[in-house]
Amino acid sequence: MTTGTKGERTRETILDEALQLATVVGLEGLTIGTLASRLGLSKSGLYAHFKSKDALQLAILEHGANHFIATVVHPSLAQGDPVAALRTLFTAWLEWSGQTMAGGCLFVTAIVEYDDRPGAVRDLLVEFHRRWIDFIAGAAKRAVSSGPFRADLDAAQFAHDFQSILLGFNQARRLLRDPDAETRARRAFARLLADAASR
C-alpha cells in the first residue's frame, strides 16, 4: 500500500484506470459499468467514491492534470534557461501524448468533446488550458527578457503556435499512426524557435 486510507487508495486506483480509459473512449464514452468491471469492482462500489458521473469526470480531469504537471511541467521547471525550458516542455509533451497516455493526450480529447457543451467540465478545461497557454507564454517572455528571443516577439502568438504544433503531432500520430509525426513536430518547433530568436 502506498499512502492514505483504504478508500483514498482505491479511489486513486480507479482514477488511474479511468484516466487511461478516458483517453480512448472519451469522458462521455467512459461508462461506470465498464470501468467497474475493468477494475473488478461493483458498479455501486465504484460509484460510491464519486457522487455522480459529473463529479467522476471532473475528478478524472483533476487527476490527469496532476499527472500532466508531474510529467510535462515539472521537468521544464527544473531548467533555468527559458529556451531550454521550452525545449523540455516540448519534448515532455510529445512523450506525454505519445507514450504515457493510452489514447493520446486526455485534454485534447476532452476539449474536443466538451468545447461546445456548457457546464463544469468545460469550465475546468478552459481554466486548465488558459493556465497551460500562459505557462508557455511566460517562458517565452522570459526568453525575451534574458536575450535569446527578439524583443518584439508576441509571446501569446508564440504560445498559440507552440500549441498548434502539439495538436498537429497528436493528430498525425494517433489517426495516421505516422512514424514521422515526431520528426515533423520537431522540425516545426525548430522553425518556431528560429523565428523567435533575436537576430
Place this chain on the structure above:
Amino acid sequence: MTTGTKGERTRETILDEALQLATVVGLEGLTIGTLASRLGLSKSGLYAHFKSKDALQLAILEHGANHFIATVVHPSLAQGDPVAALRTLFTAWLEWSGQTMAGGCLFVTAIVEYDDRPGAVRDLLVEFHRRWIDFIAGAAKRAVSSGPFRADLDAAQFAHDFQSILLGFNQARRLLRDPDAETRARRAFARLLADAASR
C-alpha cells in the same frame, strides 16, 4: 422539392441535421432518438433510411465530405496560381470550421473520437485525411515547380504545418472562444508561407 425521390430527399434532410448535430455532440453522442425528434420524425421512420447506426455515422461522414469539398476544396480549385489556391484553401477552412459547422469542423471532432477505435468509421477518416493532406501537399509542390516556393521545400512537412495551424485555430476558437484566433492563425500561416517562399 429539390431532386430525387421522396426518400432520397428526406434522407438528405436527415443528414443535414445530423451533420450539424454531430459537430456538437460527436458521432457517438449523436443518438437516433434525439435526431428523430429534432426532425419531427419517428425513431423507426428515420432508422429505416439507414440499416444501422454504423451506417448512419458513415453516411454523415460522406455527407460532411461532400459539404467540405463544395465549401473548402472547390473554391481553391478555381484558383490557377498554387499559392493563391493555398490562401483560398486556408481562408475557406477557417470559414468552414468557424461558421458553417455549428460545433466546429466535423472531421476534427470525429478524428479525436475515433482515432483509437478500429472500424469502418476510423478507416474512412484515415482515407479522407490522407486525401486532404495530399491535396495540400500537391498545391505546395505545384508552387515549388512554378517558382514561388523554394526548390528544397518539403511539401509533406508544409502540409503537416498547414494542418497544425488549422487545428490550433479550431481549438482556440471553440474552447476559448478567442476572438483573436483567426488573427493568430493568419499570422502563423503568413509565417509558413514566408518560410516556404524562395529567396
Place this chain on the structure above:
DNA sequence: GACAAGCACGAACGTTCGTGCTATTTGATT
C-alpha cells in the same frame, strides 16, 4: 470485546439506447 465508521456489494429503479417487426399512410404510375 463492544461499537461505530468506512467501504464494497447485489439488486433494483426508471430511462434511453439501438434494433427489429407489423401496420398504415403516402406518392407515383397506370
Place this chain on the structure above:
DNA sequence: AATCAAATAGCACGAACGTTCGTGCTTGTC
C-alpha cells in the same frame, strides 16, 4: 380513380445507462 411500391409510424425487445438503497463485511477506537 385504382393500384402498388415506397416511406413512415407504432410498438416492443433486450441491453445498458446513471443512480439509489439496504445490507453486510472490515477496520480501527473506546
